[in-house]
Each structure stands twice: as structure tokens, then as C-alpha cells.
Amino acid sequence: ASGAPDARGGGPQAAGNQAGQMPAARAVDDPMGALMRGMAQLQSAMTESIASRSKDEIVKPGQAELPKLPDLCSNSAIDVGDWLHGLQNHMGDLSSNSGMWWKEVLACLSRYYEAYLSASHVGKLSLRSADYESDFLKDTRWLRLDKRAASMILACIPEAVKSDILAARLAGTLPMLARIVVLYRPGSVAERQQILQALESPTAARSSTEAVNELRKWSRWMARALDMGLQPPDPSVLIKGLDCMTKSVLNDHSDVAFRISMLRYNLEVDTRPTIKGAQDLQQALLSELEQVAFRTRSGGSAAATASVKAPQPAGGGDGSPRKQKPPCKFYLTEKGESREMLDLWKYIAPTDYVSYEARWRQPDCQIQGECTQGTRATTGGNSYYRASHSSATIGWCNGTCHLYGLVEYLNGIYNLNPAGRTLVAKFLGRGVAALDLIYEIECEKLRELRSATKANAKSLWMWATDKPWAQHLETFVREGGRVHQLQAMNAMGSPFLGWSELDKSLASESIDLGDKAGWIYLRALPGSRQRRKRLMSMPWVVHLFSGPGHAVDPLFRELDDGRVLVQIDINRSKSEDLGMIAGVYRCLLWGAATGRIDGFFGSPPVKPELVQKMMWLVTVAKAARAEHGGHPVFAMFEGEKVMKLRRDADVERWKAVVGSWEKFVEATCLEEIGESIVTNLAFDGAPPAATERGSSRWTFEFKEALVQAVRLWGREPEALQVAKWVKKLDIKDGDFMESLSDKELAMWRAH
Structure with a gap:
């Protein structure tokens, strides 16, 4: 009877199993036990974190090549700043935590350099970079990382700087960087004069690319002056320096000059110059000239070049083929187009035809309706007329191009032959644009004359x-x-x-x-x-x-x-x-x-x-x-x-x-x-x-x-005053000057 199964499907064994499972369920639901297990896990995690901090930083295998530090020169103060900025990515990738280490190195370096600039000449001799090293950098976990970074820095600096560091027996990243910064940025009177000279009288740029480079240098010199606590020059002097730097380039690009003039009016740099206005003007010039420099670089390769062929020998025969020189692409750029208009009106003296034959090229493409008999195109982009002559020489018209010649060019006729012949000339270029250029020059001369007349009237x-x-x-x-x-x-x-x-x-x-x-x-x-x-x-x-x-x-x-x-x-x-x-x-x-x-x-x-x-x-x-x-x-x-x-x-x-x-x-x-x-x-x-x-x-x-x-x-x-003087001229001889007051006498002399 005792072994009979239970009516609800459970025997004694089943009842025992149910009794054993109930305490386990209660243990899982126990909140105190869950809290104790969580505290144990947290304690183990903290222990592992503390243990990992005491371990040395694991440096990645391999050694990357750092950017080369330029040699000492006139631009060393800004070169070392660019070099330090370029090290940031390399140093931040040496280990998992090297970014924090490098940031602390730069902070300690900044504190050391500020103390160096404010110290006296004797005090600078006793300054040591180790005194400005923080406790974070002194931690032993960074020893291997510091040695790796120091070896990489030693490999990318010039030989003269490396010799100085080795002679001073410097070891470690911070001491090496401190010595490099002192060498490249001494903070002396000479460097201050150099900074002011670079801001007041920058180098005049001759092309858009040079202007972009000089403008970038100018901004770095300004940042260097502010870092040293140096008072920048007067804003008007800064703006004058920027004008001198970019004057030649802006004269060649009137559209950019117009936009810059509008910006100058909005910034009020000519009426109320400020440091902020000078910096904004520099940024605007840099933005505009970067576009010009890009067009100049890509203009020669993007433009299509005209195909030319070498002149065939007149006597026939099998001449060995010669390698053709690549066609000149200068006149396909913006400067070449402006130069072409000026070269259009230049004439050369009488010369030997044979001596220039090898330099002439005959056009491949013919323009319908134009007579090409006896014409040659020079490599300078000009076309000249070759008259039929029995000898090997050709007679050239000489002299300068006058205004009447330009007017005749519009009708396609030139009376330039000394023998009185009328030459029909077809030129490549922009003749009308040349006339416009001459018109602008004449108008400018007229304005200068009027200005001089007004200045004389004003002095009166x-x-x-x-x-x-x-x-x-x-x-x-x-x-x-x-x-x-x-x-x-x-x-x-x-x-x-x-x-x-x-x-x-x-x-x-x-x-x-x-x-x-x-x-x-x-x-x-x-x-x-x-x-x-x-x-x-x-x-x-x-x-x-x-x-x-x-x-x-x-x-x-x-x-x-x-x-x-x-x-x-x-x-x-x-x-x-x-x-x-x-x-x-x-x-x-x-x-x-x-x-x-x-x-x-x-x-x-x-x-x-x-x-x-x-x-x-x-x-x-x-x-x-x-x-x-x-x-x-x-x-x-x-x-x-x-x-x-x-x-x-x-x-x-x-x-x-x-x-x-x-x-x-x-x-x-x-x-x-x-x-x-x-x-x-x-x-x-x-x-x-x-x-x-x-x-x-x-x-x-x-x-x-x-x-x-x-x-x-x-x-x-001055008409009324002159009329007054004329009336006084009617006074008796010798009394004219005496009849004038001191002010009238000064005005008479000015007139």
C-alpha cells in the first residue's frame, strides 16, 4: 500500500524531488545573496583595474617614422610649431593610452617654456625640464613608452640638433623637446625683431602659389607673437604688410581684387583697422588666392594644346626623324593670356631667316578664307609676315606700335613696310582687349593729371x-x-x-x-x-x-x-x-x-x-x-x-x-x-x-x-583770388608785393 502510486501522479520519489527543489528556488530569489554576489564582482573588477595600472604600458610593436624636423633657419620658430603639431597622431598611436601621455608631455613642455621666457639670463641657466615634470609622467608605467618616443624623436631631428642633445646627455622625451624648443624658439630680442619684421614687411609674392604660402606663414607668425606675449604691430601696419604681399598678384586678377575691395569696405579695415580685421582680411585673401592657385596649377594640363608638325626639308631626301620638343603651354595659362596681348605688338629687328628656321613651326590647322602663304608662327605665340625674297633673308618692319597702328588693326590693314607696301596681317590674340588696355592707361594718366592739378589748387x-x-x-x-x-x-x-x-x-x-x-x-x-x-x-x-x-x-x-x-x-x-x-x-x-x-x-x-x-x-x-x-x-x-x-x-x-x-x-x-x-x-x-x-x-x-x-x-x-591779385598788379611799380598781406603773399608763392 505504501508503494502504490499517488492518485495525483506522484509517488514517494516524486514527492522527495519536489521537496528538494523548493529551497533552491528560495535561494535564487534571496535579495541579500544577489547583493553579496554583486559586491564580490565589483571588488574583483577594481582589483584587476589597480593591478593593470601598476603594469607597464604595452607599446605596439614596430617603429613609425616621424615627420622630419627642418634645419635651423629664419623660419625655425614656426617650423617647430608645425612639427610638434604633426607628431600628435604618431604619438597618440604608440599604445592604447599614449594619447593621454602625449597631452601631458605638451602641457609640461608649455609650463617649462613659459618659465624660460620669463626668466632672466642667469635664471635660464638653472632651469631644468625635470622640475616641470608632473607626477603623471613620473609614473613607472610610462618608462617604456617614453623611451620609444625619445628614440623616434632622436631619429627625425637634424644632425646639428642631435649632436647638441647628445652632448648635453639628455634622455627622455620631455628634456629632448625642451631643448629643441629652446633652440628653435629662443625668445630673444633677435627673434622678436624677426617676428615683427615678418608681420610688418612680409615678402612680396610674385604668383598666387607664393602668395598662399606667405599668407599661411603670416598667420603662424601672428600666432607666434601672441604665444610670446609680444604686442603685435599697429593694425594699419599689419594691413599695409598684407597689401604689399599680395599687390602684384591682385593686379593680375581684377575679379579677386574687386571682391577683396568689397570685403575691405565691409570690414572697415581702411577706416577703423583692428587686429581682428587684419586677421579676417588675411583669411579672405588666403581663401581667394587658394582658388586662383588651384586654377593656375590645373590650367596647363586641362587645356587642349594645338598640334604642330615640323617643317619638311625643302630639298627632299630621307632625313632622320628628330624628337619633337613638347609644345609650349605657357600661353594656355592665365598669365600666358595676358602676356600674349603684350607680345602681340612686339617686333624684332631684321635678322637672318635661316638662323630662325629651326625655331619656327608651321600651323597644322588652316582657317578658311585666310591667306597663309609666306607666314610663320614663332614659339612666342606671334605671327609675322614673310615677304617673297630671292635671298635667304627676310625684311622685317621695325619700330614701335603706335596708337594709329592699333586702330588700323581693327580694319585688318597695316602700313608697316618701309617700301610703302600694304601688308595684310592676321594676328592671334585679343586686339580689342589691347585697345581697351591702352584706353584704361590713358584714362589713368588723365586722372593723375587732374589729381595733380587739384593738389596744386588745394595748396592755395x-x-x-x-x-x-x-x-x-x-x-x-x-x-x-x-x-x-x-x-x-x-x-x-x-x-x-x-x-x-x-x-x-x-x-x-x-x-x-x-x-x-x-x-x-x-x-x-x-x-x-x-x-x-x-x-x-x-x-x-x-x-x-x-x-x-x-x-x-x-x-x-x-x-x-x-x-x-x-x-x-x-x-x-x-x-x-x-x-x-x-x-x-x-x-x-x-x-x-x-x-x-x-x-x-x-x-x-x-x-x-x-x-x-x-x-x-x-x-x-x-x-x-x-x-x-x-x-x-x-x-x-x-x-x-x-x-x-x-x-x-x-x-x-x-x-x-x-x-x-x-x-x-x-x-x-x-x-x-x-x-x-x-x-x-x-x-x-x-x-x-x-x-x-x-x-x-x-x-x-x-x-x-x-x-x-x-x-x-x-x-x-582759385579764379576769384587770382582776379584779386590781377587787380593789385595795377598798383604802381614796386608796390605790388607790399600791397599783399602775409597770408596773401604765401598764397601767391604757392600759386
């Missing part, structure tokens, strides 16, 4: 720069601000010394001469954004107190051609009030100080403060043109009431104007014409009446005469 209207007030004024138009304006007004001999402190304060507003500040100032003038852009890029003619009405007078439209006519009057807009602080007057003062204003004219109201501001604007504008260059500034004051008041010293409000008027007129070279006009414009005869009785508006005749006088000023700015 400059005041004596040795006066203190004029010197302060010149400083103001260079630097801006308000202090220099007040100094110019308060200096001895200043025409404005008699003004009250309030008048001086109102006339001298603080301004920044930069373009960004000027763009903000221009917002005071009513008008669109397009008009403000014109004001930024074109000269102005300012019509003060122009009266109501927004439209430009039809007679004055000529003054708005090529320039911007700026009309100012409070009756046009409340924003054009000259008495408003930080308003339209500040905008006009900025335009005058930056040399943008060609001239002023207007009829001021009977308010002395407005007359004073107009006087100061004229003075600043003339000083700016004298300082920055450009055509002299014209000015015209008109107003019968104003002229009467400025002659009357009894009116209290006008005493400041009366006291300063004569000196102002003398300093700015103005003349009184009639009873109501003070100007430096030369009218054709006596000026017509400015206004009619009972009206303040200018007459049609006066406006027409004013426009004609401004037109004459553009051609002859």
Missing part, C-alpha cells in the same frame, strides 16, 4: 598749419570728439576766440568719425535708406536755410548730379532744426569733418547762433579737405540784413559774430562781393540781385549765376 587754400588753433582743428578731423574743437576755438589766434562759452559749446558737438556712427547720425536727415546710402558714398553740396518745399529747385538739379544736394530748413521739417541737440547739425558736422562736403551756400536768418554754426561748419569742412585730400570747399553767405548786423558792433547779440568775422573771412579765404554776399566763388561779372524788393526768395538770375559759379569752381577754384 590751406591756412598756415603752424598756428595752434589750426593744429587742434587738424587733430579733430583725424580723431573726432569734442575736446579738440574747444581747444581750436580757445587757442591763441583763433578766429572764434571771442565767442562766449555757450556759443562754443553749441557749435562743438561730440562726434565719432566712424562710418557706423555716421550711419546713425544720418538718420536725423529725412529720407529713405537709399538716400542715406548715397550720402555715405558720394560728396555733398549743402544748401542751408533753403526755405519751405521738399522738391529740389530745377536750377539746382545740376548740383545733384554726381553729388547729393542736401537741403536744410526748419520750414521743411521740424527734424531739420539746426538748434536741436544731437540732430541734423551733428550730422552736418560729421559730414564736414570726414571730408564729404564739397561746399555750403545759403541765406542765414537773423539769428547769430545759426550764423556761428554755419561759420564753424565751413571751417571744419575746409580743414577736413586739406587734411584728407580732395577738391577745396566753396562757401557762400548771402543776406542783406545779416551783413548789416555783422557790421554793426552796437547790437549786443551780434558782438561775437562781429568780433570774429574778419578773422574768419581771412582764414577761410572768402571775399565780400557787393553788400550782401561773402563767398570764394567767382561769378561771371557782377552777381545779379539775389532777391527782389519785399521778397526773401532768390531770383532766377541769381540761382543761374550761382550754379555757373559752382561749375567754374570745379575747374578753377
Whole structure:
């Protein structure tokens, strides 16, 4: 009975098996046991990690070849920097953890070199690189890795440097690198001078490839200067060095020069140079010239070359074949195309035909409709005419290529034969482009002539720069601000010394001469954004107190051609009030100080403060043109009431104007014409009446005469002064020079 099977399918053995499995299930689900097993695994992992750290670093088998360190030369300071950067990948691949080791080596090397630069001459002798070695590098696990790296470095350095290291008994990567850096970057006065010389006067590049290399060197010299803590040269000097470096290359590539000019305007490197602007300009030049260098390298191989064949012997026979020289590919490159236009018009002297026969090649391809009898093409790319002659010589036309010859070339006819024969010449090249080039050269000469004429005219209207007030004024138009304006007004001999402190304060507003500040100032003038852009890029003619009405007078439209006519009057807009602080007057003062204003004219109201501001604007504008260059500034004051008041010293409000008027007129070279006009414009005869009785508006005749006088000023700015001198010539003999003041005498000599 006891051995009978259980009704549910289990006997005594089955029951025993179930009883044995239940404790095991409970053991698996025990959380305390799982925690203990996890702690044991973590402890074993930490033990293995600590044991692995104490082991030596396993260096990979084999020895890679490191980049060669260049010999000591003038560029050693930047060569060693490039070399250290090139070692990074090789050193990081010596073992699994060699990257961390190499980074720590460079950090210790940097600390050592900084201490070396700041140490005295005696202190440098006692410096040891081992003193700057960190505990991380001193760990014994890096010994084998350090020896492998040191042996690789010793194999890639020049023999002279290796001899120095071996003589000093240096061992280890850090001591070797420290000695190499000291040799290549001594940090001495000579190296500092070399860095400054490389930044200020870099080598002028003759090709785009040379320019790319020099620009890359320039950036590395700049980085070297910053690493040494050396103060870089002034940004304007840096930009001048970049210009000298790339001038020749940019002249050969006008499209690149145009893009660089646009970038220079956006970066404001010519008006407000900065170190950041110089670096941005260098990057832009490098980017553009890299493309040019790539085109130059690939231009010769990508272009198809014309096939040529050697001339056949005239007498027949079996001549042994000669190996042909490869055809010249120079004229397929960009430089060759420009050179071809210049070589097109060169002629050689009479010479022997036989001596040049071997150098001539006959074209393979014939152009339909052209006569090729008696023509030869030289290796220089030029085609010359060979006349039929009984002897072995050929007569050549000699002489230079004149402008009429180029014009005749457009019709395909040349009268170049000394015998009077008409030669039909067909040339390869761009004849029309050559004419355009000559046209540009002639235009440039014309511009130079006009510039020289303007410079002579400008010297006539400059005041004596040795006066203190004029010197302060010149400083103001260079630097801006308000202090220099007040100094110019308060200096001895200043025409404005008699003004009250309030008048001086109102006339001298603080301004920044930069373009960004000027763009903000221009917002005071009513008008669109397009008009403000014109004001930024074109000269102005300012019509003060122009009266109501927004439209430009039809007679004055000529003054708005090529320039911007700026009309100012409070009756046009409340924003054009000259008495408003930080308003339209500040905008006009900025335009005058930056040399943008060609001239002023207007009829001021009977308010002395407005007359004073107009006087100061004229003075600043003339000083700016004298300082920055450009055509002299014209000015015209008109107003019968104003002229009467400025002659009357009894009116209290006008005493400041009366006291300063004569000196102002003398300093700015103005003349009184009639009873109501003070100007430096030369009218054709006596000026017509400015206004009619009972009206303040200018007459049609006066406006027409004013426009004609401004037109004459553009051609002859000294016409009025010369006419004044001519009148004084009528004085008795010997009294002409005595009749001139000191200023007029200086102007006469300049003229």
C-alpha cells in the first residue's frame, strides 16, 4: 500500500524531488545573496583595474617614422610649431593610452617654456625640464613608452640638433623637446625683431602659389607673437604688410581684387583697422588666392594644346626623324593670356631667316578664307609676315606700335613696310582687349593729371598749419570728439576766440568719425535708406536755410548730379532744426569733418547762433579737405540784413559774430562781393540781385549765376583770388608785393 502510486501522479520519489527543489528556488530569489554576489564582482573588477595600472604600458610593436624636423633657419620658430603639431597622431598611436601621455608631455613642455621666457639670463641657466615634470609622467608605467618616443624623436631631428642633445646627455622625451624648443624658439630680442619684421614687411609674392604660402606663414607668425606675449604691430601696419604681399598678384586678377575691395569696405579695415580685421582680411585673401592657385596649377594640363608638325626639308631626301620638343603651354595659362596681348605688338629687328628656321613651326590647322602663304608662327605665340625674297633673308618692319597702328588693326590693314607696301596681317590674340588696355592707361594718366592739378589748387587754400588753433582743428578731423574743437576755438589766434562759452559749446558737438556712427547720425536727415546710402558714398553740396518745399529747385538739379544736394530748413521739417541737440547739425558736422562736403551756400536768418554754426561748419569742412585730400570747399553767405548786423558792433547779440568775422573771412579765404554776399566763388561779372524788393526768395538770375559759379569752381577754384591779385598788379611799380598781406603773399608763392 505504501508503494502504490499517488492518485495525483506522484509517488514517494516524486514527492522527495519536489521537496528538494523548493529551497533552491528560495535561494535564487534571496535579495541579500544577489547583493553579496554583486559586491564580490565589483571588488574583483577594481582589483584587476589597480593591478593593470601598476603594469607597464604595452607599446605596439614596430617603429613609425616621424615627420622630419627642418634645419635651423629664419623660419625655425614656426617650423617647430608645425612639427610638434604633426607628431600628435604618431604619438597618440604608440599604445592604447599614449594619447593621454602625449597631452601631458605638451602641457609640461608649455609650463617649462613659459618659465624660460620669463626668466632672466642667469635664471635660464638653472632651469631644468625635470622640475616641470608632473607626477603623471613620473609614473613607472610610462618608462617604456617614453623611451620609444625619445628614440623616434632622436631619429627625425637634424644632425646639428642631435649632436647638441647628445652632448648635453639628455634622455627622455620631455628634456629632448625642451631643448629643441629652446633652440628653435629662443625668445630673444633677435627673434622678436624677426617676428615683427615678418608681420610688418612680409615678402612680396610674385604668383598666387607664393602668395598662399606667405599668407599661411603670416598667420603662424601672428600666432607666434601672441604665444610670446609680444604686442603685435599697429593694425594699419599689419594691413599695409598684407597689401604689399599680395599687390602684384591682385593686379593680375581684377575679379579677386574687386571682391577683396568689397570685403575691405565691409570690414572697415581702411577706416577703423583692428587686429581682428587684419586677421579676417588675411583669411579672405588666403581663401581667394587658394582658388586662383588651384586654377593656375590645373590650367596647363586641362587645356587642349594645338598640334604642330615640323617643317619638311625643302630639298627632299630621307632625313632622320628628330624628337619633337613638347609644345609650349605657357600661353594656355592665365598669365600666358595676358602676356600674349603684350607680345602681340612686339617686333624684332631684321635678322637672318635661316638662323630662325629651326625655331619656327608651321600651323597644322588652316582657317578658311585666310591667306597663309609666306607666314610663320614663332614659339612666342606671334605671327609675322614673310615677304617673297630671292635671298635667304627676310625684311622685317621695325619700330614701335603706335596708337594709329592699333586702330588700323581693327580694319585688318597695316602700313608697316618701309617700301610703302600694304601688308595684310592676321594676328592671334585679343586686339580689342589691347585697345581697351591702352584706353584704361590713358584714362589713368588723365586722372593723375587732374589729381595733380587739384593738389596744386588745394595748396592755395590751406591756412598756415603752424598756428595752434589750426593744429587742434587738424587733430579733430583725424580723431573726432569734442575736446579738440574747444581747444581750436580757445587757442591763441583763433578766429572764434571771442565767442562766449555757450556759443562754443553749441557749435562743438561730440562726434565719432566712424562710418557706423555716421550711419546713425544720418538718420536725423529725412529720407529713405537709399538716400542715406548715397550720402555715405558720394560728396555733398549743402544748401542751408533753403526755405519751405521738399522738391529740389530745377536750377539746382545740376548740383545733384554726381553729388547729393542736401537741403536744410526748419520750414521743411521740424527734424531739420539746426538748434536741436544731437540732430541734423551733428550730422552736418560729421559730414564736414570726414571730408564729404564739397561746399555750403545759403541765406542765414537773423539769428547769430545759426550764423556761428554755419561759420564753424565751413571751417571744419575746409580743414577736413586739406587734411584728407580732395577738391577745396566753396562757401557762400548771402543776406542783406545779416551783413548789416555783422557790421554793426552796437547790437549786443551780434558782438561775437562781429568780433570774429574778419578773422574768419581771412582764414577761410572768402571775399565780400557787393553788400550782401561773402563767398570764394567767382561769378561771371557782377552777381545779379539775389532777391527782389519785399521778397526773401532768390531770383532766377541769381540761382543761374550761382550754379555757373559752382561749375567754374570745379575747374578753377582759385579764379576769384587770382582776379584779386590781377587787380593789385595795377598798383604802381614796386608796390605790388607790399600791397599783399602775409597770408596773401604765401598764397601767391604757392600759386
